[in-house]
Structure formats: structure tokens, C-alpha cells
Amino acid sequence: MPDMNEILAMAQKAQEDLANAQNELEKIEVEGEAGGGLVKVRATAKGRIVRVEIDESLMKPEEKAMVEDLVTAAFNDAKAKADVAAAEEMKKATSGFPLPPGMKMPF
Template sequence: MTKGQGFGFGLGGKMKELTEAFKKAQQIQEGAKQLQEELEQMEIEGQAGDGLVKVVLSGNQEPRRVIIAPNALQEDADMLSDLVTAAMRDAYEKSTTTMRERMEQLTGGLNLPGGL
């Protein structure tokens, strides 16, 4: 048997790479589970109208609450609707950015094959 070929199939080096890939996949899976738990506990606030309307989402974008300042109720219904929509969009963008950054932290240092 030629050195480095393992079992005569030429897989010696490939098996080591495959084993490392499985280890990295397990690390990512464990990290993703922990990240999911963190995101569920996290609260991300979006706002509009200089804080007249605030929307709070969990880190995984589950709606938590909407806070409307009393003076926002002086606006007409269309304006209030626009403020709520803008606050929702702000919270969504912040939560998406947070999720992306956390996933990059999780997978960034693992040097995954295939650019994963």
C-alpha cells in the first residue's frame, strides 16, 4: 500500500479533510443552537418619528411590542400607520443585521471548504 492512500483507495488525505469538515459542521451546529437561544432572548428596537413609535422584535424577528407615544395619537391615521411601518422596517433591518453579524462570527474563523 502506498503511503497516504489509506485502504488502497487513495483516500488517506481526503479522510482527514472529511473528518475535519465533520468536526467543523458539529461546531457550527452547536453554535447555531446557542445563537438561536440568544436571538430568542434578545430585544431589538426600531423607531420612527424621533421615537414617537417604537417596535420591539426578538433577535429572530418575532414581534414583541409596539410603543406609541401619546402625542403620536394627534397624527392622522395615515401618518400613524406610516410611523408604525417605518418603525417595523427599522427593527427588521436591525435584527437582520444582527443575525447576519452573529452568523458571520459563528462561521468566520472555521475556514470551511467550499466557501461556506
């Protein structure tokens, strides 16, 4: 069983790893899409939107409602992928820190 100094050192390392992981989340990018790729949204794993692409075939006034729906769907797809990427990055950062069953980081 680790002594108190080992536990404190492990906690310090976990804190540093979490900070590094948070910084990395801004570098990881995901792409959400809708309408078979007619609308694409690029976002960081932190959820910052980097770019939106809309296929020119949708640039007609009568397509306005559909474009709005596709942009919304692409944003939601990008957000879901960003959440997965963030969870994976945070899992890497906390994998070496022993936690009691059911306890998750960050606290």
C-alpha cells in the first residue's frame, strides 16, 4: 500500500496530466457531417467550432429550411464526436492514477 508521500506525488502527477490533457483537447479536431456530407462542421475536442462547409448545391432560397436542419445536425454530430475525443483524452490522462471503484476524475 502506498504511503502518504507516494499518494501526494501520484495526485500531483494526475493533476499535471489532467492539465496537459485539457491543453491537448484544443489541438484535437473532429468533423461532424449531415446530409451525406453536404454540410460539415469541424470542431475541437473542447467544442470550439473551427469551420463550417456547406455544399453549393444547397445554396438555393427554397433549400433554406433543409440547410438549417443539416447545419444543426452537423453541429450535433461534431459535438458528439468532440465529447468522445475529449473522454478518450481524459481517460489517457487518468489511466495511471488508482481510483476507488465508481470514482471519476476530474472531481
